[in-house]
Amino acid sequence: MLDARFVRENIDVLKSALKKRGYEIDLSEFLSLEEDRLRLLKESEELRNKRNVVSEEIGKIKRQGQNANSLVTEMKGVSDRIKEIDEILRAIEEKTNSFLLNIPNIPHESVPAGKDETENVEVRRWGVPREFDFEPLNHWDIAETLDIIDFERGAKIAGARFAVMKGPGARLERALMNFMLDLNTSKGYKEIFPPILVNRGSMTGTGQLPKFSEDLFRTVDPEFYLIPTAEVPVTNIHRDEILREEQLPIYYTAYTPCFRREAGAYGKDTRGLIRQHQFNKVELVKFTKPENSYEELEKLTNDAEDILQKLGLPYRVIVLCTGDMGFSSAKTYDIEVWLPGQQRYREISSCSNFEDFQARRANIRFKREGKKGTEFVHTLNGSGLAIGRTLVAILENYQQKDGTVIVPEALKQYMGVEVIR
RNA sequence: GGAGAGGUGGCCGAGUUGGUCGAAGGCAGCCGCCUGCUAAGCGGUUGUGGGGGUAACACCUCACCCAGGGUUCGAAUCCCUGCCUCUCCGCCA
Numbered sequence A: 001m002l003d004a005r006f007v008r009e010n011i012d013v014l015k016s017a018l019k020k021r022g023y024e025i026d027l028s029e030f031l032s033l034e035e036d037r038l039r040l041l042k043e044s045e046e047l048r049n050k051r052n053v054v055s056e057e058i059g060k061i062k063r064q065g066q067n068a069n070s071l072v073t074e075m076k077g078v079s080d081r082i083k084e085i086d087e088i089l090r091a092i093e094e095k096t097n098s099f100l101l102n103i104p105n106i107p108h109e110s111v112p113a114g115k116d117e118t119e120n121v122e123v124r125r126w127g128v129p130r131e132f133d134f135e136p137l138n139h140w141d142i143a144e145t146l147d148i149i150d151f152e153r154g155a156k157i158a159g160a161r162f163a164v165m166k167g168p169g170a171r172l173e174r175a176l177m178n179f180m181l182d183l184n185t186s187k188g189y190k191e192i193f194p195p196i197l198v199n200r201g202s203m204t205g206t207g208q209l210p211k212f213s214e215d216l217f218r219t220v221d222p223e224f225y226l227i228p229t230a231e232v233p234v235t236n237i238h239r240d241e242i243l244r245e246e247q248l249p250i251y252y253t254a255y256t257p258c259f260r261r262e263a264g265a266y267g268k269d270t271r272g273l274i275r276q277h278q279f280n281k282v283e284l285v286k287f288t289k290p291e292n293s294y295e296e297l298e299k300l301t302n303d304a305e306d307i308l309q310k311l312g313l314p315y316r317v318i319v320l321c322t323g324d325m326g327f328s329s330a331k332t333y334d335i336e337v338w339l340p341g342q343q344r345y346r347e348i349s350s351c352s353n354f355e356d357f358q359a360r361r362a363n364i365r366f367k368r369e370g371k372k373g374t375e376f377v378h379t380l381n382g383s384g385l386a387i388g389r390t391l392v393a394i395l396e397n398y399q400q401k402d403g404t405v406i407v408p409e410a411l412k413q414y415m416g417v418e419v420i421r
Numbered sequence B: 001g002g003a004g005a006g007g008u009g010g011c012c013g014a015g016u017u018g019g020u021c022g023a024a025g026g027c028a029g030c031c032g033c034c035u036g037c038u039a040a041g042c043g044g045u046u047g048u049g050g051g052g053g054u055a056a057c058a059c060c061u062c063a064c065c066c067a068g069g070g071u072u073c074g075a076a077u078c079c080c081u082g083c084c085u086c087u088c089c090g091c092c093a
Helices: A004-009 A011-020 A028-063 A069-101 A139-146 A151-157 A168-186 A200-206 A231-238 A290-311 A357-362 A387-397 A409-415
Strands: A121-126 A190-192 A224-226 A241-244 A250-259 A278-288 A315-319 A331-339 A344-353 A364-367 A378-386
Touching: A004 A011, A004 A028, A004 A069, A028 A069, A121 A290, A139 A168, A139 A387, A168 A190, A168 A250, A168 A278, A168 A290, A168 A378, A168 A387, A168 A409, A200 A224, A200 A231, A200 A357, A231 A250, A231 A278, A231 A357, A231 A378, A278 A290, A278 A387, A290 A315, A290 A331, A290 A344, A290 A378, A290 A387, A290 A409, A315 A344, A331 A387, A344 A387, A357 A364, A357 A378, A378 A387
Parallel strands: A190 A250, A241 A364
Antiparallel strands: A121 A315, A250 A278, A278 A378, A315 A331, A331 A344, A344 A378
8 A cells, every 4th residue: 555645745646657557547536535634633632632721720620629610611512512523533544544555555756658568678588498209289288198186186175277187296386385495495595484374464465455355264163264375374474463574584585375266267278277277386475675576576486497497398488567467566577488289378477566555554664773763674585496397397398299298307306206197 | 162361662572550651671683982803881772654844854743552432621441342472271183
């Protein structure tokens, strides 16, 4: 969320920045509400001041055994008036707050302007897609032949968009988790294994609520939310905290299952493992000082790329244009892996700098050495990587004519075999 | 699930016949002094957020003693609800 004061004082900056996102904003109601709010706030505070002073007076008078009835009556009136004002204030704040919660983040100046995903810009490519001397299969065909992913049983047990991983398929899933966590922790990321069910405050802190509830699974009694990404519990680790400057930057990596309703994706990627209600992911999360966050975004993206390089999977990096970026992000790189079965690049990681947008919602601050006051940290995160999609990429890129799949060099020690057959 | 205890500042911990409490005291931190060094000692100082104010400080003011309501002229202190922690019993991986 943006800061109310910032919005009040930077109307034009905000308007033009959001226009680049294709987001027209009408601030007139907000501004007049803010005007009312500040006026009433002042009145309320002045009355409280009066009440504090006089109440103390009443105490003194009573201790002297004298009568203070007229003052008491007067203060009763003052208190009633304070209550009235506060009720109005609460109503106003509810409106302004929900208005602020629904404004997306301001894009960084380096983000290309554009209306949708067709205007994203490719930044670099790594690796050369392999030449096949046969027609490469889709991963679901490969998996069916090898009997390592069972979509029918997944549907029977749970429903559409669920799968059962079997034998070497399950092992590959586990191998990837371990491989990624080992690689990430070797670079200084601290391993975290957080709760998978979280409360409403955490979902609001990272921006999933109130705007995107339709994509979340929720338990009813008691109420919890199933995390759509480890970003939620891991970023919320430091919610409502004031960090010391020397603690920054903080690097976390976490494996978790992720749960998404995919409500807006009917008919998309219905076959295969690309879009599931439940999937595994290893996440990278950073908390940094504002002046370092863009440098840290580059490093974080590189760390995610390194996983693909070590697995020998060709990919490209694109920077999302203003119109395609997520709600909370100021700048996002997507990493897309080459899938021979689909003859195209598919998203496997999304690395974002949220600047202070999440930190303000989640109230994550830090204190500079020798300076008074606090500042919001910058938060970043990226997949490192989505396990299911990595598994898909391995099956498709390492498939052989006879239907078997070669295990990438880096995974052999985790798999125990050289070929999945 | 049942019974009980409790949630106060960076930490520990007073305060529960409502008023002089943003909150004693201790520890830790910071700044001085003192001191061969260190330790000890002495003095001072140290929360967050909002509003106003300033060139910037200063300063003024409001709120915050888990959260949200309530009673009252006035609440850390009384009442209600929720959340969390601890102990005992039961159950369970």
